[in-house]
Amino acid sequence: MNAIEIRGVVKAYPKFTLGPIDLTIGQGEFFGIFGPPSAGKTSVLKLILGLLNHDKGSVSLGGADASGMEVADRNIAMVFQNLALFPHMSGRENITFPLTERGASQAEIAARLKAVSEVLHVDHILRKNPAQMSGGERQRVALGRALAADSRAILLDEPIAALDTRLREEMRIELKRLQRSNNQTFVYVSHDEEEVMAISDRVAVMIGGRIVQVGVPDDVYNRPNCMAVAQLIGSPPMNLFSGRFSDDGWHFECDAFAAPFPLPERTRPGEVGTLGIRPEDIHQTEDRGALSHEIGISSIEPLGGYTIVNAMLGGQLTKIRAAGQIVRADDHAKRVTFDTRRLHLFDAEANRI
Numbered sequence: 001m002n003a004i005e006i007r008g009v010v011k012a013y014p015k016f017t018l019g020p021i022d023l024t025i026g027q028g029e030f031f032g033i034f035g036p037p038s039a040g041k042t043s044v045l046k047l048i049l050g051l052l053n054h055d056k057g058s059v060s061l062g063g064a065d066a067s068g069m070e071v072a073d074r075n076i077a078m079v080f081q082n083l084a085l086f087p088h089m090s091g092r093e094n095i096t097f098p099l100t101e102r103g104a105s106q107a108e109i110a111a112r113l114k115a116v117s118e119v120l121h122v123d124h125i126l127r128k129n130p131a132q133m134s135g136g137e138r139q140r141v142a143l144g145r146a147l148a149a150d151s152r153a154i155l156l157d158e159p160i161a162a163l164d165t166r167l168r169e170e171m172r173i174e175l176k177r178l179q180r181s182n183n184q185t186f187v188y189v190s191h192d193e194e195e196v197m198a199i200s201d202r203v204a205v206m207i208g209g210r211i212v213q214v215g216v217p218d219d220v221y222n223r224p225n226c227m228a229v230a231q232l233i234g235s236p237p238m239n240l241f242s243g244r245f246s247d248d249g250w251h252f253e254c255d256a257f258a259a260p261f262p263l264p265e266r267t268r269p270g271e272v273g274t275l276g277i278r279p280e281d282i283h284q285t286e287d288r289g290a291l292s293h294e295i296g297i298s299s300i301e302p303l304g305g306y307t308i309v310n311a312m313l314g315g316q317l318t319k320i321r322a323a324g325q326i327v328r329a330d331d332h333a334k335r336v337t338f339d340t341r342r343l344h345l346f347d348a349e350a351n352r353i
C-alpha cells in the first residue's frame, strides 16, 4: 500500500498557485523533493501534514482519504528547517514530547527513548537544553522527536541546511541509515540537488508550483524530461546549444558547430531545437574529424579530483569537466569531442526528444 497519494491537488495562494500535483510515495521509501526557492516544496509537505487545506483534489494516507483529517490524527511527524525545539525543555523532554502529549505510559516512553537514543547516539545530550547543544546535536534531538513518535511518515524540510558541509555529509549518511533501519517513509525537501540526489530512492523535481519530473536519481540526471530539469540538476549545469535539426535529418546545426550526430528518428528535420551535453561528456581529442570542435580556453578551475575548463566553443561559453588536476590551460587539448551516446535533444517547446 502507498504511504502517501496526492491526486490533482491545487492550492491557490493570492500570488502563487500550487499544482495540480500528482504524487505517489511508497511505504518505506526515501522520497526527495527538489526545486529552486519558492517552487512550492514546503507547501507540499504542509498538504501532507494537514497544515494546508487544498482547493481541489485529494490526499490519501495509507490508502485512506485524509480530507478533513486533523493534523494530530494523521500520525505524521515533521522536522522543520529551524528544528522548532522547545528551548525550555531538555533533550529528553523534547524527544518524548509527542509521546507525553498523547498520554503514553511511562514504560512506553522509556522504551521509545531508549530505542531512539541507541540509533541516534544522543545519550550524552538528553539532559542539555537546546541552547547548550551544537547544531548537529540539536539536529539529532529534532530527528529523535520525529522518530520517537513512531509515525507513519517523517517529513523533513531542509533539515540540515543550517549545518556546515562536513556535518551535513555525516547527517546525510545517518539519515539514510536511520530510514533504512526503521523502514520508515521519509519525504525530504531540499534545494541542494547533490544532497537530494545522494540520499533519495526517488526524486520529484518541482518548478513554479508544479512537479515536472519524478524518477530515480539516475534517471532524472541522465534523462531529464525538459530543459528546465536538465539545467537544474548537475553542477556545473548542462551546456545547451540552440540550433536546428538539418533537413537531411542527420545534422544538428547551430552557431557553434554543424556536426553529424546520430539524431533519433523522433527529431523532425528542419525544426528548431536544443542540443545539451553535460560538462563531463565533453572530452579532449587530437582528432580533427567532423565530430571534433576547436575551443578557446578562457579559464580553468582545478577542484582537486577534477578540473572545470571554461572554454569558448564557436562563440558560446562551454563548461568542460576534465578528470584530474589541470593547472595550466596549455595542459588541456584545444580540440574536444562530444560523447554522442550522451547527447540530450530538446524540441522547440524545450521537451526532451
Ligand SMILES: Nc1ncnc2c1ncn2[C@@H]1O[C@H](COP(=O)(O)OP(=O)(O)OP(=O)(O)O)[C@@H](O)[C@H]1O
Pocket: 013, 014, 015, 016, 035, 036, 037, 038, 039, 040, 041, 042, 043, 044, 191
Ligand atoms: N501562507 C501563504 N500565503 C500566501 N503565499 C504563500 C503562503 N505560503 C507560501 N506562499 C507562497 O507560495 C510559494 C511557494 O512557497 P513554498 O514555501 O511552498 O516554496 P518552497 O519551494 O518551499 O520555497 P523555499 O525553498 O524558499 O522554502 C511562494 O511564492 C510563497 O510566497
